[in-house]
Amino acid sequence: MPGVPARKGSPPARAAGRAKVRGVAQDSLTIAELLARCGVEDPLSVAQARTALDAVKLTNPNRDRVSVGKLERIRDALHAQFFLHCPSAACQAMAAGRTGLVVRKDACTACGGSNTRRAVQDALEACARAGIRKICVVGGSPAVREELQRMVGAQIRLTLVEGTQTPSLMQARAHVRGHDLVVILGASELNHKLSNTYEAHKADGHILTVSKRGVESIAEGLAHHARQRAGR
């Protein structure tokens, strides 16, 4: 009889043991795995990140594993401490005096793996420094206007004018005076009468004509204009 409860008890005990092992595997990661989830894989970057995380006690220098629950806090701490950028020189240049940490392209603060995103980010920063907050965009295809709106987000107030519309001279003047900049997209779907309507009000504000297609080129033109205005 004494042997029966022992046999009955042992299978659940083994099952509990396995569950515990699975639990450990799911709830913790090696620090290297966790850093890889943040895009940090380069050995030098791993060492830099590790030092910074040990200093704020998110990781323990004597332990190789860390709870998965800390992932967001670790990601936030890395962003607070470093400018995370991919190896591209253009992204590295956007650190603007902050300490850089090299990460995979998809984790890059500047481009997230996309040249367009990097160009838009650069333009937004240049516009912020130049005090450009309201932009009227004239022309461009519907797809380009939509992409521009999506990528610029709330940082800049955009007014989008279809290139096939013909606002009156009065409306064009109101656009020029009511915005920090009017960008005329000259590459597509632009009625020349329309661009001339805006050009007639050059003296009332700032007009930039961008003749290349695509959001990346528009953003580059915008960044260049903003830097000139900010005097740098």
Ligand SMILES: [Zn+2]
């Ligand atoms: Zn990048």
